[in-house]
Amino acid sequence: MDVFSRTFLPAAAEAGVAIPTVSRHMPILRRCVESDDATVLVSRCLRPEHAMSGDFLLLLTYRRLVVTQETWVLRRLRLHLNANLRHLSNVTWNIDLRRHAVDLAATAVDGVRERFRVRVAEPDHVWRVESLLRHVFRERAAQPGGDRPVAAAVGA
Template identity: 65%
Template structure:
């Protein structure tokens, strides 16, 4: 069974987000067959709100972020990094909206920030728990 059938589709269903199938070829190139997807959601970048939507995919070993341009809806790989190559990873839940902001410094020194919005605070805490589990385990 491939990574898409085994982990990507269940993670999408669990997250309750609609992910078009055109994202799948990028995901297949970036994620190893034995690496489980643990979080998938849509997100934005706070410093570039008009840059388009992003697909945030976290596995046990990688962070993959795919950008969809706003006008032509083209897909571009924004970030594909092994979790060990990220430093200063932090996240902050915002229960008043409900949202969660994650920041990390990539190996090239660029500070990446992503903001994920949720329908309820329960989802924020569930995602925060998974982030804690994945990033504290790799530390």
């Protein structure tokens, strides 16, 4: 079993993503991520400015951010975002403890600002998601060649 497979399933289970959802999205995710790339975060999410656009699944690894979309009516899957972390700029996140959510935003290489809301079941999980984002994006910014600005906003 490769690194991606070994780390993806536990991360999906930790986030409470159902196995049927994981199974539907896995072929798309598998094409986007290298087999030696470890999964950091898997979560269902939504796009706050496009509330009726369907369900999204967010995958964050140490190298990539991948978001897939499933339409509500026909349940069709499509790749929404597949970005190398080096190509993302102005990555920010905001904690909303009242909604048990973390709002993540990043500007993709094509200049489009992408926004996602990651909702979690427990208030403590908000801090877990925030620590994972901080770990991946701040660590990348601190590495040589990690030249992308990263900011985090924390609010309640």
